[in-house]
Amino acid sequence: xxxxxxxxxxxxAVGAAGLAxxxxxxxxxxxxxxxxxxxxxxxxxxxxxxxxxxxxxVSGQRKKRAWLQSLAGLRPDFVVNTGDNLSDPEGVPEALDxxxxxxxxxxxYVFGSNDYYGPKLRNPAxxxxxKAQGRHGLNGNAPAVGVVHNPWEELRDAFDTAGWVNxxxxxxxxxxxxxxxxxxxxxxxxxxxxRYDSVASGPExxxxxxxxxxxxxxLRSLESFTADGYPLILAGHTHGGQLCIPFYGALVTxxxxxxxxxxxxxxHSTDGNRAYLHVSAGCGTNxxxxxxxxxxxxxxxxTLVGRRG
Numbered sequence: 380x381x382x383x384x385x386x387x388x389x390x391x392a393v394g395a396a397g398l399a400x401x402x403x404x405x406x407x408x409x410x411x412x413x414x415x416x417x418x419x420x421x422x423x424x425x426x427x428x429x430x431x432x433x434x435x436x437v438s439g440q441r442k443k444r445a446w447l448q449s450l451a452g453l454r455p456d457f458v459v460n461t462g463d464n465l466s467d468p469e470g471v472p473e474a475l476d477x478x479x480x481x482x483x484x485x486x487x488y489v490f491g492s493n494d495y496y497g498p499k500l501r502n503p504a505x506x507x508x509x510k511a512q513g514r515h516g517l518n519g520n521a522p523a524v525g526v527v528h529n530p531w532e533e534l535r536d537a538f539d540t541a542g543w544v545n546x547x548x549x550x551x552x553x554x555x556x557x558x559x560x561x562x563x564x565x566x567x568x569x570x571x572x573x574r575y576d577s578v579a580s581g582p583e584x585x586x587x588x589x590x591x592x593x594x595x596x597x598l599r600s601l602e603s604f605t606a607d608g609y610p611l612i613l614a615g616h617t618h619g620g621q622l623c624i625p626f627y628g629a630l631v632t633x634x635x636x637x638x639x640x641x642x643x644x645x646x647h648s649t650d651g652n653r654a655y656l657h658v659s660a661g662c663g664t665n666x667x668x669x670x671x672x673x674x675x676x677x678x679x680x681x682t683l684v685g686r687r688g
Contacts, residue, residue: 433661
């Protein structure tokens with residue numbers, strides 16, 4: 380009996396241990412990524428930018444809430460929130476409590492699909508099937524029907540009251556110690572809410588720096604921003620792949636971005652222009668798949684410095 384059942388039982392035990400690690404430890408093993416990006420005018424003082432993304436707040440997530448609150452101790456010059464704050468229609472008060480200390484700093488934001496709609500229980504293998512078929516989100520699919528609608532207006536009103544700039548298919552500015560920063564943002568391409576034509580025309584020439592912001596880094600958005608000459612694009616959505624293979628990496632990005640750029644700092648080139656692209660792996664998960672493997676939850680502190688040469 381041991382010889383017959385030993386291997387299957389061993390595989391089951393390893394799988395159970397991996398699941399326990401992914402759900403019980405790694406999904407709550409919050410990290411801070413630090414990157415330096417040379418995009419400011421030569422000689423400008425560095426700016427510290429805190430990017431938070433894909434919080435997917437669910438009621439009762441005390442450790443995540445405390446960790447997000449602690450990020451205020453970094454004293455960033457400004458905050459960029461790249462969306463998907465919710466994974467629970469009842470999670471708005473806790474999401475705002477978690478972000479409260481950060482809302483004391485200047486900030487900008489866009490929303491993601493999970494700010495608008497509650498999550499649905501899905502087989503994780505569907506992400507692989509959709510990738511193989513070239514399907515992502517609602518691109519080419521019917522509009523969302525029969526879904527839970529999250530109270531995103533409460534988030535918007537709280538962010539606006541705190542002075543954060545809404546960049547959902549909009550432009551905005553922040554003035555920091557005499558520097559003029561211009562932002563251009565899109566609503567979420569994952570659910571076809573992006574309207575680039577309404578914000579097109581490129582960086583603002585009288586600003587010291589123009590930054591592009593979008594939740595999901597779909598190639599159509601990256602192409603548009605880069606072709607127009609934006610030097611830096613900030614995005615989230617991918618969860619860094621969420622379930623990764625050690626020493627290999629992510630299997631999916633949940634959009635048409637390649638897996639080599641699923642998280643962290645990279646570049647995107649179009650028509651002779653090149654932009655820095657930073658994709659946050661985010662700090663949460665869909666409430667129905669509360670696991671991460673080889674992909675810890677994170678926020679990012681970007682230090683923007685003067686361009687070289």
